[in-house]
Amino acid sequence: MNTKRQTIWLISMLSLMVVLSAYYLFTQDIGGKDKVTDATNLQNVAEVSTPEGKDATAVSGTNEDGSKYTISALDQEVLEQLKAENYFEGGMFSELLTKREQQYEVENNRINSVIADVSVDEETSIAAVAELEQLEGKMEKVTQLENDLMQTYEVVFVSEELNDKYKVVVTSDVLEKKQAAEIIDQVITVMDVRPEQVSVQFIPNP
Template sequence: MNTRRQTIWLVSMLSLMVILSAYYLFTQDITGKDEVSDATHLENSAEVSSMGENSGTVASNTAEDGSEYTINDADQQVLSQLEKEGYFESSGLSEILTKRENRIGDEENRIMSVLADVTNDSDTSLEAIEEMAQLEEKMEKFSQLENSLMETYEVAVISEEVNDKYKVVVTSDTPEKKQAAEILDRVITELDVRPDQVSVEFVANP
């Protein structure tokens, strides 16, 4: 786990260096406050687009602050499957996924705005890089857990709630306490959280 985080951190550092190098190339021959501002905006837009490409995006959406962000392949596939099988109308699973993507989009945009601001000192930029690494690691864990759970259940979605709490929603026509206990144990172990931070909800197949 530490090795993975270090790798993500190093890759993020290299990405930041590329961003800053591109910025100075873009602004080398530009003078005036307005022109520098335009170049900074261009850099920010390019980096957000790059983040989408790295995560393998296939659809776009709008975050709560009005900015554009993209839905990753894994969640887009789940959304398509939910729509195809009728979960949109009955279970509310699509709403959970949409809220999660909104939250991720807002967080990514906030972090990227910090990285794109060349007036920030190195400590602030490094903190933003670490935040991005933690966010990516968390989403990777969500994806792995959901894929693992969907070996048993038709659909599984992990929702991050307020106050660092998590809800796991799975489809099952015959839910049992044993199943809930197994899910809780897996989530607690993988996300390294306390039992009181996790809840499990079963919804019927449509």
């Protein structure tokens, strides 16, 4: 529990650092028209923000407020990597990971409840199985996309937004518009979506 409180305190301190860093970034001359620092600068190319785990066991527990949380082995590995590389930008990555896990868990539970319901007709049950396969396939594609992008960027996170939109968060020293366009192309190819469904957020390396 002490370790958890220390982690929360560290994330809070980093949050303050991020605010100050953001102020510095947006009040300085970036000195180049082709360099971008956030999603807003990439609107002309789109809407312009992990390696497989070795253990399939999820990590779960209870927060101090009594709420439950569950973190998959894959995201736990990513969290450990982010901790090691000091990329907990105000808890941003941990929040994104938690949000993704919660979304997946809610959908997975909903679909499995339909599959397990003996009162539903065969057609509904078959449709639920197909939906579950689609959900699992989507998560596999997200993992593949993150792994591919991590060949170029130190830390990558892909999150699904509303209306089947995807947000890609990458860390790098700089991010050129050409690089952002390449990221968008990869997302379009892997996730089978349109350019307007993809956004890219850049976070400077610490």
